[in-house]
Amino acid sequence: GQQVMQIPQYQHVQEGEDFTTYCNSSTTLSNIQWYKQRPGGHPVFLIQLVKSGEVKKQKRLTFQFGEAKKNSSLHITATQTTDVGTYFCADDRGSTLGRLYFGRGTQLTVWP
Amino acid sequence: NAGVTQTPKFQVLKTGQSMTLQCAQDMNHNSMYWYRQDPGMGLRLIYYSASEGTTDKGEVPNGYNVSRLNKREFSLRLESAAPSQTSVYFCASRRTEQYFGPGTRLTVT
Numbered sequence: 001g002q003q004v005m006q007i008p009q010y011q012h013v014q015e016g017e018d019f020t021t022y023c024n025s026s027t028t029l030s031n032i033q034w035y036k037q038r039p040g041g042h043p044v045f046l047i048q049l050v051k052s053g054e055v056k057k058q059k060r061l062t063f064q065f066g067e068a069k070k071n072s073s074l075h076i077t078a079t080q081t082t083d084v085g086t087y088f089c090a091d092d093r094g095s096t097l098g099r100l101y102f103g104r105g106t107q108l109t110v111w112p
Numbered sequence: 113n114a115g116v117t118q119t120p121k122f123q124v125l126k127t128g129q130s131m132t133l134q135c136a137q138d139m140n141h142n143s144m145y146w147y148r149q150d151p152g153m154g155l156r157l158i159y160y161s162a163s164e165g166t167t168d169k170g171e172v173p174n175g176y177n178v179s180r181l182n183k184r185e186f187s188l189r190l191e192s193a194a195p196s197q198t199s200v201y202f203c204a205s206r207r208t209e210q211y212f213g214p215g216t217r218l219t220v221t
Contacts, residue, residue: 045209104154
Protein backbone atom coordinates (compact mmCIF):
# COMPACT_ATOMS: atom_id res chain seq x y z
CA GLY A 1 0.00 0.00 0.00
CA GLN A 2 0.93 3.63 -0.10
CA GLN A 3 3.76 4.52 2.23
CA VAL A 4 4.95 7.91 3.32
CA MET A 5 8.73 7.95 3.16
CA GLN A 6 10.59 10.62 5.06
CA ILE A 7 14.25 11.52 4.61
CA PRO A 8 16.75 11.94 6.07
CA GLN A 9 16.25 9.93 9.26
CA TYR A 10 18.83 12.03 11.12
CA GLN A 11 20.32 15.46 10.48
CA HIS A 12 23.00 17.23 12.48
CA VAL A 13 23.59 20.91 11.75
CA GLN A 14 25.54 23.79 13.22
CA GLU A 15 23.40 26.55 14.62
CA GLY A 16 22.69 29.04 11.84
CA GLU A 17 22.72 26.45 9.06
CA ASP A 18 19.60 25.59 7.12
CA PHE A 19 17.73 22.29 7.40
CA THR A 20 15.30 20.48 5.12
CA THR A 21 13.30 17.31 5.58
CA TYR A 22 11.43 15.62 2.75
CA CYS A 23 8.27 13.56 2.68
CA ASN A 24 7.76 11.42 -0.44
CA SER A 25 5.14 9.04 -1.75
CA SER A 26 4.85 6.87 -4.85
CA THR A 27 1.16 7.76 -5.06
CA THR A 28 -0.73 11.01 -4.69
CA LEU A 29 -0.92 12.42 -1.21
CA SER A 30 -4.16 13.90 0.05
CA ASN A 31 -3.53 16.41 2.80
CA ILE A 32 -0.11 16.65 4.41
CA GLN A 33 0.30 17.55 8.04
CA TRP A 34 3.59 18.36 9.77
CA TYR A 35 4.32 17.76 13.43
CA LYS A 36 7.23 18.53 15.75
CA GLN A 37 8.22 16.45 18.76
CA ARG A 38 10.69 17.92 21.21
CA PRO A 39 12.96 15.45 23.07
CA GLY A 40 10.95 13.82 25.83
CA GLY A 41 7.74 15.43 24.62
CA HIS A 42 4.77 14.57 22.46
CA PRO A 43 4.13 15.45 18.80
CA VAL A 44 2.61 18.86 18.26
CA PHE A 45 0.82 19.90 15.08
CA LEU A 46 2.57 22.56 13.00
CA ILE A 47 0.62 22.97 9.79
CA GLN A 48 -1.53 21.35 7.10
CA LEU A 49 -1.03 21.59 3.35
CA VAL A 50 -3.93 20.84 1.07
CA LYS A 51 -3.39 22.26 -2.39
CA SER A 52 -0.97 21.27 -5.09
CA GLY A 53 2.04 23.61 -5.08
CA GLU A 54 1.01 25.18 -1.78
CA VAL A 55 3.65 27.07 0.19
CA LYS A 56 3.14 28.21 3.78
CA LYS A 57 5.51 30.00 6.12
CA GLN A 58 5.77 30.18 9.88
CA LYS A 59 8.62 32.54 10.77
CA ARG A 60 11.77 30.60 9.79
CA LEU A 61 9.84 27.49 8.72
CA THR A 62 8.71 27.04 5.11
CA PHE A 63 6.39 24.22 4.15
CA GLN A 64 5.83 23.14 0.54
CA PHE A 65 3.52 20.71 -1.20
CA GLY A 66 4.73 19.42 -4.55
CA GLU A 67 2.91 20.23 -7.76
CA ALA A 68 2.03 16.57 -8.29
CA LYS A 69 1.14 16.12 -4.59
CA LYS A 70 3.65 13.31 -4.26
CA ASN A 71 6.07 15.10 -2.00
CA SER A 72 6.29 17.75 0.64
CA SER A 73 9.12 19.48 2.41
CA LEU A 74 9.85 21.44 5.55
CA HIS A 75 12.71 23.92 5.40
CA ILE A 76 14.12 25.73 8.40
CA THR A 77 16.25 28.78 7.73
CA ALA A 78 19.10 29.59 10.12
CA THR A 79 18.44 26.86 12.65
CA GLN A 80 18.44 27.60 16.36
CA THR A 81 18.88 25.24 19.31
CA THR A 82 15.15 25.56 19.93
CA ASP A 83 14.55 23.75 16.62
CA VAL A 84 15.92 20.50 18.06
CA GLY A 85 13.47 17.63 17.84
CA THR A 86 11.89 15.15 15.47
CA TYR A 87 9.78 16.37 12.59
CA PHE A 88 7.06 14.12 11.21
CA CYS A 89 4.91 14.38 8.14
CA ALA A 90 1.56 12.62 7.86
CA ASP A 91 -1.04 12.07 5.15
CA ASP A 92 -4.69 11.82 6.04
CA ARG A 93 -5.75 10.19 2.74
CA GLY A 94 -8.64 12.59 2.55
CA SER A 95 -10.41 11.36 5.67
CA THR A 96 -11.07 13.50 8.72
CA LEU A 97 -12.21 10.50 10.77
CA GLY A 98 -9.66 7.90 9.83
CA ARG A 99 -6.06 7.39 10.66
CA LEU A 100 -3.07 9.47 9.68
CA TYR A 101 -0.19 7.80 7.84
CA PHE A 102 3.01 9.06 9.42
CA GLY A 103 6.50 9.12 8.02
CA ARG A 104 9.21 7.82 10.37
CA GLY A 105 10.39 11.31 11.13
CA THR A 106 13.61 13.28 10.81
CA GLN A 107 15.53 13.80 14.03
CA LEU A 108 17.26 17.19 14.01
CA THR A 109 20.22 17.97 16.24
CA VAL A 110 21.54 21.52 16.35
CA TRP A 111 25.06 22.17 17.63
CA PRO A 112 25.61 25.57 19.24
CA ASN B 113 -9.45 22.71 28.39
CA ALA B 114 -7.06 19.95 29.40
CA GLY B 115 -6.85 18.58 25.83
CA VAL B 116 -5.78 14.93 25.85
CA THR B 117 -4.86 13.40 29.19
CA GLN B 118 -3.23 10.05 29.83
CA THR B 119 -2.67 8.00 32.96
CA PRO B 120 -0.33 6.80 34.24
CA LYS B 121 2.73 8.78 33.15
CA PHE B 122 5.14 5.98 34.05
CA GLN B 123 4.65 2.28 34.70
CA VAL B 124 6.86 -0.72 35.32
CA LEU B 125 5.36 -4.16 34.81
CA LYS B 126 6.64 -7.66 35.13
CA THR B 127 6.25 -10.06 32.24
CA GLY B 128 2.76 -11.54 32.25
CA GLN B 129 1.13 -8.76 34.24
CA SER B 130 -1.82 -6.87 32.82
CA MET B 131 -2.68 -3.21 32.86
CA THR B 132 -4.91 -0.61 31.26
CA LEU B 133 -3.72 2.73 29.96
CA GLN B 134 -6.34 5.42 30.24
CA CYS B 135 -6.93 8.29 27.82
CA ALA B 136 -9.51 11.05 27.81
CA GLN B 137 -10.11 14.13 25.65
CA ASP B 138 -12.32 17.11 26.30
CA MET B 139 -12.42 18.53 22.77
CA ASN B 140 -15.51 16.61 21.62
CA HIS B 141 -13.50 14.81 18.93
CA ASN B 142 -14.96 11.75 17.25
CA SER B 143 -11.66 10.04 16.42
CA MET B 144 -9.16 8.72 18.94
CA TYR B 145 -5.90 6.81 18.50
CA TRP B 146 -3.28 4.78 20.32
CA TYR B 147 0.36 4.83 19.15
CA ARG B 148 3.55 3.34 20.40
CA GLN B 149 6.91 4.99 19.80
CA ASP B 150 10.20 3.16 19.86
CA PRO B 151 13.63 4.62 19.00
CA GLY B 152 14.07 4.93 15.24
CA MET B 153 10.61 3.51 14.53
CA GLY B 154 8.53 6.64 14.48
CA LEU B 155 4.89 6.50 15.56
CA ARG B 156 3.22 3.15 15.01
CA LEU B 157 -0.55 2.95 15.20
CA ILE B 158 -1.90 0.25 17.50
CA TYR B 159 -5.67 0.84 17.32
CA TYR B 160 -7.96 3.69 16.51
CA SER B 161 -11.61 4.58 16.91
CA ALA B 162 -13.21 6.72 14.22
CA SER B 163 -16.30 7.24 16.31
CA GLU B 164 -17.92 6.10 19.53
CA GLY B 165 -18.74 2.42 19.25
CA THR B 166 -16.18 1.55 16.58
CA THR B 167 -12.57 0.43 16.78
CA ASP B 168 -10.10 -0.63 14.10
CA LYS B 169 -6.70 -2.25 14.09
CA GLY B 170 -3.64 -0.29 13.14
CA GLU B 171 -0.19 -1.52 12.18
CA VAL B 172 0.76 -3.29 15.42
CA PRO B 173 -2.40 -4.51 17.26
CA ASN B 174 -1.12 -7.87 18.51
CA GLY B 175 -0.99 -8.11 22.30
CA TYR B 176 -3.36 -5.17 22.82
CA ASN B 177 -7.07 -4.57 23.21
CA VAL B 178 -8.97 -1.31 23.27
CA SER B 179 -12.27 0.01 24.55
CA ARG B 180 -14.01 3.18 23.40
CA LEU B 181 -15.90 3.71 26.62
CA ASN B 182 -17.70 6.84 25.44
CA LYS B 183 -16.89 9.79 23.22
CA ARG B 184 -14.32 11.13 25.68
CA GLU B 185 -12.46 7.99 26.73
CA PHE B 186 -10.39 5.41 24.86
CA SER B 187 -8.44 2.85 26.88
CA LEU B 188 -5.64 0.47 25.86
CA ARG B 189 -5.22 -2.86 27.63
CA LEU B 190 -2.22 -5.13 27.78
CA GLU B 191 -3.53 -8.52 28.86
CA SER B 192 -0.16 -10.22 29.37
CA ALA B 193 2.71 -7.79 29.12
CA ALA B 194 5.90 -8.80 27.30
CA PRO B 195 9.32 -7.08 27.25
CA SER B 196 8.70 -6.25 23.55
CA GLN B 197 5.91 -3.96 24.72
CA THR B 198 8.37 -1.69 26.50
CA SER B 199 7.72 1.61 24.78
CA VAL B 200 6.26 5.08 25.02
CA TYR B 201 2.52 5.06 24.37
CA PHE B 202 0.69 8.09 23.05
CA CYS B 203 -3.02 8.63 22.86
CA ALA B 204 -4.37 11.18 20.39
CA SER B 205 -7.66 12.61 19.24
CA ARG B 206 -8.50 14.39 16.04
CA ARG B 207 -10.84 16.67 14.22
CA THR B 208 -8.48 17.80 11.45
CA GLU B 209 -5.08 17.73 13.11
CA GLN B 210 -4.19 15.29 15.84
CA TYR B 211 -3.76 16.33 19.43
CA PHE B 212 -1.48 14.06 21.42
CA GLY B 213 -1.44 13.30 25.10
CA PRO B 214 1.79 13.56 27.12
CA GLY B 215 2.50 9.83 26.84
CA THR B 216 2.95 6.83 29.13
CA ARG B 217 6.45 5.43 29.52
CA LEU B 218 6.03 1.70 30.05
CA THR B 219 8.79 -0.72 30.97
CA VAL B 220 8.19 -4.46 31.03
CA THR B 221 10.84 -6.48 32.83
